[in-house]
Amino acid sequence: KQEVTQIPAALSVPEGENLVLNCSFTDSAIYNLQWFRQDPGKGLTSLLLIQSSQREQTSGRLNASLDKSSGRSTLYIAASQPGDSATYLCAVSPMYSGGGADGLTFGKGTHLIIQP
Amino acid sequence: KAGVTQTPRYLIKTRGQQVTLSCSPISGHRSVSWYQQTPGQGLQFLFEYFSETQRNKGNFPGRFSGRQFSNSRSEMNVSTLELGDSALYLCASSYRAGVVTEQYFGPGTRLTVT
Numbered sequence: 001k002q003e004v005t006q007i008p009a010a011l012s013v014p015e016g017e018n019l020v021l022n023c024s025f026t027d028s029a030i031y032n033l034q035w036f037r038q039d040p041g042k043g044l045t046s047l048l049l050i051q052s053s054q055r056e057q058t059s060g061r062l063n064a065s066l067d068k069s070s071g072r073s074t075l076y077i078a079a080s081q082p083g084d085s086a087t088y089l090c091a092v093s094p095m096y097s098g099g100g101a102d103g104l105t106f107g108k109g110t111h112l113i114i115q116p
Numbered sequence: 117k118a119g120v121t122q123t124p125r126y127l128i129k130t131r132g133q134q135v136t137l138s139c140s141p142i143s144g145h146r147s148v149s150w151y152q153q154t155p156g157q158g159l160q161f162l163f164e165y166f167s168e169t170q171r172n173k174g175n176f177p178g179r180f181s182g183r184q185f186s187n188s189r190s191e192m193n194v195s196t197l198e199l200g201d202s203a204l205y206l207c208a209s210s211y212r213a214g215v216v217t218e219q220y221f222g223p224g225t226r227l228t229v230t
Contacts, residue, residue: 043221044221046218103161103164107158
């Protein structure tokens with residue numbers, strides 16, 4: 001059974017810092033990995049999607065990397081801003097779809113606070 | 117293009133009652149998945165519908181059910197509500213079946229069971 005772990009569970013840093021959020025998964029047979037952002041009481045906003053054949057994806061100040069063999073992904077946020085404060089979730093999709101309970105498997109998230 | 121919409125946004129129900137939640141996917145998307153989010157368990161997959169057929173189901177009791185209509189709108193139903201069903205219920209849509217394509221999530225329905 002796939003398990004996704006995110007470290008740290010919470011992080012508070014001053015504005016302007018570069019930071020790294022970590023995600024690890026136990027089964028490397030994944031099709032892709034997505035990073036999401038969730039604001040309090042809200043739904044999920046997709047930030048980046050990395051296909052299993054890719055090593056990284058970039059969008060603005062965000063860069064996500066994927067090392068499927070070691071079961072790890074990192075989300076790098078450059079020049080953090082107070083508006084980046086949110087919970088960041090990573091989720092993996094199984095390699096073989098349609099065979100049962102194969103929805104996305106999520107980590108518990110990293111609660112990020114950027115201090116002004 | 118309009119995003120995923122969910123109604124209602126908030127619900128308060130009593131134990132033993134049943135509830136129906138609705139999800140309208142992004143136009144052109146035919147797959148709708150449902151997830152339950154609680155502080156203790158995090159986000160957990162409930163089920164996925166594609167072209168009006170349930171394709172996958174997570175490890176939830178039979179009290180949780182769903183359906184999809186010909187216009188891809190989906191409903192989920194929870195019968196005989198329990199206190200532990202209090203959660204944020206999220207739906208996600210994608211244009212292909214399965215989770216191999218990017219999932220777009222709605223704002224969720226906050227269900228409180230008293």
